[in-house]
Amino acid sequence: MGITTDEEHIDTPHMEGELPPTPPETVVDGEERKENEDSKDLTLFPLPPTSNPPTSVLEVDKKTPDAHVPRDPRLIRLTGVHPFNVEAPLSALYNEGFLTTPELFYVRNHGPVPLVEDEDIPTWEFTVEGLVENPITISLKELIEDYEQLTAPITLVCAGNRRKEQNVVRKTKGFSWGAAGVSTALWTGCLMSEVIRRAKPIRRARYVCMEGADKLPNGYYGTSVKLNWVMDPNRGIMLAHKMNGEMLRPDHGKPLRAVIPGQIGGRSVKWLKKLILTDQPSDNWYHIYDNRVLPTMVSPEESASNPSWWKDDRYAIYGLSTNSAIAYPAHEEQLCIVGAPQKYRVKGYAYGGDGRRVTRVEVSIDKGKTWRLSNIDYAEDRYREGYEQNLYGGSLDVPWRESSFCWCFWAIDIPVEELKGAKDILVRAMDESMNIQPRDLYWSVLGMMNNPWYRITISHENDYLRFEHPTQPALIPGGWMERVKKSGGNLMNGYWGERIDGVEPEAPVEEQVTEVKMTKDDVNQVITIDELRKHDTEESPWFVVNGEVYDGTAFLNGHPGGAQSIISAAGLDSTDEFMAIHSETAKAMMPAYHVGSLDEASRRVLSEGEVQQDPSNEPRPVFLNSRNWTKAILHSKTNVSWDTRIFSFKLEHDEQSLGLPTGQHLMIRLRDPVTREAIIRSYTPISETTRKGYADVLVKIYFDTKEREGGKMTKAMDALPIGHFIDFKGPIGKFEYLGRGVCAINAVKRSVKRLIMICGGSGITPIFQVLRAVMQDKEDPTTCVVLNGNRLVEDILCKEDLDVFARDNVDRCKLLYTLTKGPEDWTGLRGRIGAPLLKEHCIKGAEGDTMVLICGPEALEKSVHSALNEQGWPDSDLLFF
Ligand code: MTE
Numbered sequence: 001m002g003i004t005t006d007e008e009h010i011d012t013p014h015m016e017g018e019l020p021p022t023p024p025e026t027v028v029d030g031e032e033r034k035e036n037e038d039s040k041d042l043t044l045f046p047l048p049p050t051s052n053p054p055t056s057v058l059e060v061d062k063k064t065p066d067a068h069v070p071r072d073p074r075l076i077r078l079t080g081v082h083p084f085n086v087e088a089p090l091s092a093l094y095n096e097g098f099l100t101t102p103e104l105f106y107v108r109n110h111g112p113v114p115l116v117e118d119e120d121i122p123t124w125e126f127t128v129e130g131l132v133e134n135p136i137t138i139s140l141k142e143l144i145e146d147y148e149q150l151t152a153p154i155t156l157v158c159a160g161n162r163r164k165e166q167n168v169v170r171k172t173k174g175f176s177w178g179a180a181g182v183s184t185a186l187w188t189g190c191l192m193s194e195v196i197r198r199a200k201p202i203r204r205a206r207y208v209c210m211e212g213a214d215k216l217p218n219g220y221y222g223t224s225v226k227l228n229w230v231m232d233p234n235r236g237i238m239l240a241h242k243m244n245g246e247m248l249r250p251d252h253g254k255p256l257r258a259v260i261p262g263q264i265g266g267r268s269v270k271w272l273k274k275l276i277l278t279d280q281p282s283d284n285w286y287h288i289y290d291n292r293v294l295p296t297m298v299s300p301e302e303s304a305s306n307p308s309w310w311k312d313d314r315y316a317i318y319g320l321s322t323n324s325a326i327a328y329p330a331h332e333e334q335l336c337i338v339g340a341p342q343k344y345r346v347k348g349y350a351y352g353g354d355g356r357r358v359t360r361v362e363v364s365i366d367k368g369k370t371w372r373l374s375n376i377d378y379a380e381d382r383y384r385e386g387y388e389q390n391l392y393g394g395s396l397d398v399p400w401r402e403s404s405f406c407w408c409f410w411a412i413d414i415p416v417e418e419l420k421g422a423k424d425i426l427v428r429a430m431d432e433s434m435n436i437q438p439r440d441l442y443w444s445v446l447g448m449m450n451n452p453w454y455r456i457t458i459s460h461e462n463d464y465l466r467f468e469h470p471t472q473p474a475l476i477p478g479g480w481m482e483r484v485k486k487s488g489g490n491l492m493n494g495y496w497g498e499r500i501d502g503v504e505p506e507a508p509v510e511e512q513v514t515e516v517k518m519t520k521d522d523v524n525q526v527i528t529i530d531e532l533r534k535h536d537t538e539e540s541p542w543f544v545v546n547g548e549v550y551d552g553t554a555f556l557n558g559h560p561g562g563a564q565s566i567i568s569a570a571g572l573d574s575t576d577e578f579m580a581i582h583s584e585t586a587k588a589m590m591p592a593y594h595v596g597s598l599d600e601a602s603r604r605v606l607s608e609g610e611v612q613q614d615p616s617n618e619p620r621p622v623f624l625n626s627r628n629w630t631k632a633i634l635h636s637k638t639n640v641s642w643d644t645r646i647f648s649f650k651l652e653h654d655e656q657s658l659g660l661p662t663g664q665h666l667m668i669r670l671r672d673p674v675t676r677e678a679i680i681r682s683y684t685p686i687s688e689t690t691r692k693g694y695a696d697v698l699v700k701i702y703f704d705t706k707e708r709e710g711g712k713m714t715k716a717m718d719a720l721p722i723g724h725f726i727d728f729k730g731p732i733g734k735f736e737y738l739g740r741g742v743c744a745i746n747a748v749k750r751s752v753k754r755l756i757m758i759c760g761g762s763g764i765t766p767i768f769q770v771l772r773a774v775m776q777d778k779e780d781p782t783t784c785v786v787l788n789g790n791r792l793v794e795d796i797l798c799k800e801d802l803d804v805f806a807r808d809n810v811d812r813c814k815l816l817y818t819l820t821k822g823p824e825d826w827t828g829l830r831g832r833i834g835a836p837l838l839k840e841h842c843i844k845g846a847e848g849d850t851m852v853l854i855c856g857p858e859a860l861e862k863s864v865h866s867a868l869n870e871q872g873w874p875d876s877d878l879l880f881f
Contacts, residue, residue, distance in 0.1 A: 045383045048244035051103060054070040054071050060720070061082075064082040068113075074092060077722075079175050084251060088100075098153070099186060106158060111221070116250070122139065125140075126138060126274060126275065132277050134200045136195070150238065151187065155407045156259070160446075162177060163181075164472070166444075168485055169485075179469075180473070184406055188245070188394040189238045190238065192238060196230060206278070209278055210274065217559065218289075222274075225237070225260060238261075239272065257272055263319055264318065266291040293446070304585045322351070323451040325348050325350075329467035331467070331468060331478065342415060342417075347411035347412070348410060349410070352429070356435070359430060359431060360429070361430075367495075374427075376410045378404065424456060425456050437451050439452060454470070477633065481496075484497035518546070518588075518594070528598075529605050541569065543574050544603075548596075549594075619656065621657065622659035623657065624730045629728065634650075646696050647717060649726065660689060661737075662737040663743075664735070667729045668697070669726070686769070698762065701717070759789070760790065761790060763855035764802075765798075766853075771802070786806075786815045792822075793826065796817060833863070865878065
């Protein structure tokens with residue numbers, strides 16, 4: 001499509017140019033410049049990229065406890081709708097540069113976001129208590145007025161960053177982060193040590209425990225760090241109330257949070273209410289049962305049955321491990337090697353832990369036999385190189401400090417000739433203490449601190465090199481790890497599941513994973529769909545996994561993902577989501593909630609004939625099935641205009657074709673996020689019918705207005721998070737264009753010389769498919785007249801492509817646009833599509849040589865129908881999509 005878009009997945013190859021890479025950078029300006037104007041030494045350092053704070057609450061969030069939090073729809077949801085755990089698409093994150101906008105900054109919420117009204121911010125209070133001589137309560141207003149304010153760039157990283165790689169090897173107890181669980185911001189606030197000093201810790205105090213305001217199934221979120229660290233100015237531990245110069249957004253701890261540089265994000269408590277000094281580490285449930293790397297041999301069952309593993313502080317994690325990832329080439333990026341520039345720039349990010357600087361980043365294209373040194377850009381240094389100055393109401397607290405608390409960006413140019421001969425690209429970082437990323441993944445029950453060499457594979461397809469990242473976040477399929485695992489490779493054999501030339505692979509290590517039993521032996525009850533539906537309620541939600549019925553009522557309060565996710569599954573078959581998200585431990589808990597088995601007929605009804613996987617597990621060559629619903633995943637959304645999007649769906653595998661004949665439609669089935677009722681509509685994708693692996697659907701969103709309620713389906717689609725499944729069925733439709741003037745109407749063939757296509761608004765999509773088929777076949781003698789009606793110029797969908805068809809096929813394609821609200825300089829037709837326009841442009845030719853294809857809103861179709869009949873067109877020549 002030749003449409004100008006806000007791409008979410010930018011697949012642009014990054015070609016050679018000047019090194020080192022230059023992240024978006026700004027000279028300090030505006031207010032800051034005034035403060036600096038006496039100085040000649042104007043410091044250059046990156047300021048945050050332009051932020052577009054989301055203003056409306058997404059439909060998906062409206063029925064959750066976070067119904068007060070506006071969010072950016074580009075974020076990939078990792079744990080279903082709620083609680084909100086998200087990362088940005090990796091390319092989008094990297095493209096923002098050194099600093100991340102708050103709307104794309106990763107979020108890790110264990111539960112609901114506390115609601116704090118703006119007017120209550122100044123009076124937000126927190127306490128400093130425990131082993132102190134002088135317990136105090138401080139309001140945010142006092143914190144800002146009475147304590148020295150500082151601003152510093154700090155990278156936060158979730159300990160689960162890159163966990164999906166572990167989950168592909170063997171499911172951990174954690175959900176699947178990709179490599180974008182990391183973000184950087186300028187934080188403003190005061191040093192935590194200042195408030196603690198005023199409370200006067202007594203000698204016995206060793207730890208600072210923190211507690212947030214978010215009430216969770218196991219108490220308030222809390223954790224601890226050592227008091228010594230807090231008091232060390234080099235560690236820069238802060239209480240922050242601003243992020244990139246603006247008040248903290250709700251998801252990031254509004255109005256106050258801790259920011260613990262160099263340590264896993266889990267220590268940076270949001271919505272901070274308490275600092276408690278103790279002589280022992282925190283006894284908060286989340287401190288004990290989260291953020292640990294247990295020894296690799298501790299299985300999920302062992303960790304569940306023997307709590308002493310969790311209480312051993314040697315396994316608690318604080319400082320981050322050295323890590324790096326490749327951003328470009330992006331996942332599934334393709335590099336055309338015909339006429340390609342000589343070099344390709346491979347680039348990405350790296351970070352170290354506890355303030356340790358990344359001192360080298362190395363890249364290998366021969367499986368680690370040899371390495372090349374990449375350039376590193378430490379944007380953090382540009383803050384360091386300057387002098388003390390004010391930024392966002394805090395003095396810039398970097399110049400004196402030696403530690404490195406931010407990620408760095410690395411880049412290396414590799415000759416394309418050499419990439420052609422390579423099978424993969426590997427990257428590893430080393431810090432100043434020579435801590436280097438390991439080759440092999442260290443699997444552990446929580447899947448945290450995953451930091452093996454980041455590897456992307458290269459496959460050669462005709463004139464292209466295709467790059468594949470190890471995984472995709474959340475349930476999004478794809479990545480070489482999944483592919484290798486599916487084809488029987490042992491990912492833990494030391495060679496990424498592959499054979500290295502000339503080296504005998506080690507004997508494959510059998511994965512010791514046994515299927516977890518999720519049913520109770522003495523439960524024999526057979527449950528019908530009617531009984532199940534009686535429990536489609538918030539009070540007693542029953543749901544189905546693998547045909548077995550579970551009563552989630554008793555677990556509503558205890559569910560780590562919150563009650564909402566159980567309620568959302570009530571009355572439904574949630575096998576896919578359940579199996580993908582839950583750990584072996586969670587599965588082992590299921591017998592306690594097992595109430596019976598769904599009878600055979602009900603299973604069929606529930607899944608409405610969901611396509612049964614072929615028992616041979618052969619991949620299906622064609623996606624659509626006209627009797628059964630099949631699932632595809634929302635891969636990306638591209639904004640074509642403020643109300644129109646291209647939804648790109650990933651089919652079951654890269655070689656699969658959609659299976660939609662030209663001129664036919666498919667049905668899409670969604671659940672209304674609020675009422676959960678199923679909504680079904682038909683659409684015609686705009687992607688080429690021959691495209692494999694994906695289907696693109698152009699949708700105009702009908703938003704609510706003051707006058708009328710918007711479109712249920714289009715609003716629900718707009719609210720869909722990337723990575724979620726949608727159901728498809730088809731093809732449907734009585735018309736098919738077979739090519740070279742041959743049409744089939746209800747399978748009866750008919751030849752035409754001319755097609756007149758009349759459409760309005762998004763009615764263009766089936767017309768577009770047929771027109772493209774005619775125009776792309778230079779031997780097709782059929783002529784086409786397109787009469788396309790819209791309100792405004794910007795409402796005309798696919799205009800660029802339509803114009804190209806008309807321009808390149810002057811003899812075969814006459815393209816007419818008519819606008820009801822055309823601008824003054826509009827040279828096309830004006831007015832609605834009605835009798836006068838049709839009389840002029842829809843002229844009858846010889847008997848039977850023309851068909852008129854019509855698609856648009858009901859009113860348009862009706863008026864066109866009667867006008868054409870009046871003009872003598874028989875119904876047999878008219879086709880309403
Ligand atoms: N603080 C509270 N009160 N509740 C939480 O759920 N999550 C922690 C930490 N602080 C959490 C919290 C985790 S695990 C991480 S990684 C960071 O917040 C994430 O910060 P962010 O959401 O602002 O990126």
